[in-house]
Amino acid sequence: MDAxxxxxxxxxxxxxxxxxxxxxxxxxxxxxxxxxxxxFGFLGPNGAGKTTxxxxxxxxxxxxxxxxxxxxxxVRQPIARQRIGYLPEMTxxxxxxxxxxxxxxxxxxFGLPSTEADQRIDRLLKLVELETARKRLIKTxxxxxxxxxxxxxxxxxxxxxxxxxxxxSGLDPLGRMKVREIIQRLRNEGKTVFxxxxxxxxxxxxxxxxxxxxxxxxxxxxxxxxxxxxxxxxLEKVFLDIIGYQPQTAL
Amino acid sequence: MNTIWALAGVVIKELYRRKDFYVxxxxxxxxxxxxxxxxxxxxxxxxxxxxxLCMFLIWxxxxxxxxxxxxxxxxxxxxxxTIFPLLAKPVTRGQVILxxxxxxxxxxxxxxxxxxxxxxxxxxxxxxxxPVLDYVQAFLLQWIMLGIVTAMTLLGSILFAAPSxxxxxxxxxxxxxxxxxxxxxxxxxxxxxxxxxxxxxxxFIIPHLELFDVRERVVNDWGLVSWLACGLATLYAAAYxxxxxxxxxxxxxRKSLT
Numbered sequence: 001m002d003a004x005x006x007x008x009x010x011x012x013x014x015x016x017x018x019x020x021x022x023x024x025x026x027x028x029x030x031x032x033x034x035x036x037x038x039x040f041g042f043l044g045p046n047g048a049g050k051t052t053x054x055x056x057x058x059x060x061x062x063x064x065x066x067x068x069x070x071x072x073x074x075v076r077q078p079i080a081r082q083r084i085g086y087l088p089e090m091t092x093x094x095x096x097x098x099x100x101x102x103x104x105x106x107x108x109x110f111g112l113p114s115t116e117a118d119q120r121i122d123r124l125l126k127l128v129e130l131e132t133a134r135k136r137l138i139k140t141x142x143x144x145x146x147x148x149x150x151x152x153x154x155x156x157x158x159x160x161x162x163x164x165x166x167x168x169s170g171l172d173p174l175g176r177m178k179v180r181e182i183i184q185r186l187r188n189e190g191k192t193v194f195x196x197x198x199x200x201x202x203x204x205x206x207x208x209x210x211x212x213x214x215x216x217x218x219x220x221x222x223x224x225x226x227x228x229x230x231x232x233x234x235l236e237k238v239f240l241d242i243i244g245y246q247p248q249t250a251l
Numbered sequence: 252m253n254t255i256w257a258l259a260g261v262v263i264k265e266l267y268r269r270k271d272f273y274v275x276x277x278x279x280x281x282x283x284x285x286x287x288x289x290x291x292x293x294x295x296x297x298x299x300x301x302x303x304l305c306m307f308l309i310w311x312x313x314x315x316x317x318x319x320x321x322x323x324x325x326x327x328x329x330x331x332x333t334i335f336p337l338l339a340k341p342v343t344r345g346q347v348i349l350x351x352x353x354x355x356x357x358x359x360x361x362x363x364x365x366x367x368x369x370x371x372x373x374x375x376x377x378x379x380x381x382p383v384l385d386y387v388q389a390f391l392l393q394w395i396m397l398g399i400v401t402a403m404t405l406l407g408s409i410l411f412a413a414p415s416x417x418x419x420x421x422x423x424x425x426x427x428x429x430x431x432x433x434x435x436x437x438x439x440x441x442x443x444x445x446x447x448x449x450x451x452x453x454x455f456i457i458p459h460l461e462l463f464d465v466r467e468r469v470v471n472d473w474g475l476v477s478w479l480a481c482g483l484a485t486l487y488a489a490a491y492x493x494x495x496x497x498x499x500x501x502x503x504x505r506k507s508l509t
Contacts, residue, residue, distance in 0.1 A: 058339045060508050078341045086339035091332040094261060096268040108257035109340050137268075153336055163339075 085154035258350020
């Protein structure tokens with residue numbers, strides 16, 4: 001299978017700004033690949049390096065060493081981002097725009113002709129169930145609606161790879177279910193989805209493969225079904241075992 | 252270029268959906284009309300004072316619009332995290348800077364058109380005289396000057412921590428250059444070394460915004476400045492604007508997005 005996303009020995013170090021020069025490794029020799037058409041879960045506790053990895057993949061920060069590729073193109077090249085969609089964890093989009101204007105703005109960035117952009121905007125607003133609110137300013141939207149606008153903007157270029165950073169974080173159960181439905185739908189359309197999440201039940205339901213990282217290191221990479229069978233427990237238990245969680249005994 | 256225009260479009264939409272511009276326009280109109288309604292010592296030249304006051308308010312308001320708008324562009328993108336979905340698209344940081352600059356400059360130009368229309372109507376109804384070319388030239392020079400201020404403010408927004416400090420510092424710098432810039436060489440002459448050299452250096456480094464100020468000519472009907480001089484001033488402004496944008500890009504290129 002073709003690797004759509006690939007990292008090779010990726011290392012990122014953060015340097016402190018104070019007088020005392022401290023170097024904190026955020027990623028250590030991270031190597032993995034995501035193949036076409038799969039839904040890939042990227043898991044780890046807070047501070048494990050998930051967002052740092054996504055930041056490198058999107059060219060927001062340069063790696064200290066190692067390389068990352070999207071569609072075989074080095075992520076440092078802006079063109080590598082032509083065929084991807086990205087949904088960040090809770091973003092507040094331009095409050096003074098309507099959902100329709102926001103999507104038209106992003107469509108222009110991708111150079112979509114206006115008739116095609118109009119068709120896509122209609123389709124996406126229907127997909128994320130924001131048709132009736134399309135002319136309302138984003139500042140009047142609820143958290144869930146904002147997240148759905150985020151999904152729509154991530155899909156405006158009909159991407160082959162979707163990178164979702166905790167897409168259901170902060171959403172109510174209904175909002176979460178809607179996001180999950182959308183991911184399932186994209187999967188059925190053959191899109192590749194790479195997403196980080198803390199919702200392990202959700203990951204277990206949706207993902208084909210998962211990678212679990214802790215303290216910047218890749219701990220496990222494999223098919224969800226195989227991991228669950230291997231550990232004889234659900235994904236949450238597998239996750240806790242891998243990151244070395246020790247339950248405190250009752251006092 | 253498509254990306255830069257798209258980014259500029261968002262900035263322009265922001266201007267007319269926010270209240271700043273309308274507040275400043277209403278204040279300028281109110282203050283000018285209020286001043287015009289008072290008869291000072293039966294002075295027949297009252298219209299000149301009104302023109303002078305109106306022009307002054309237009310300069311202050313346009314500076315405020317350009318500076319406040321440019322100062323919040325990049326910090327707001329970072330604070331609201333809109334910079335992430337934006338840069339996750341095939342957009343470079345250089346394009347973000349250029350788009351923001353173009354948007355702020357065009358938006359402040361649009362605001363300036365409204366202010367000058369008010370000025371033209373005000374003076375035209377009082378003097379029954381319409382020196383359109385003089386107004387067009389004054390508008391163009393002021394707009395070109397706002398280009399330098401906008402670029403300078405974008406650079407400030409990269410350097411200073413909060414938009415409020417950028418606005419304060421840049422407003423003081425711009426107003427300082429406008430009112431004191433032309434006198435710095437004279438001040439230098441009256442000072443001993445090394446202060447003299449320091450003041451001279453500042454005099455030669457700063458962009459002389461006062462070169463674009465033809466308020467006196469408009470108020471007193473002294474006629475047009477030569478178009479060649481305007482062309483040279485435009486080149487001067489382009490050089491400074493380019494330099495400030497380059498410095499902004501160099502700063503923003505390595506800046507953390509969070």
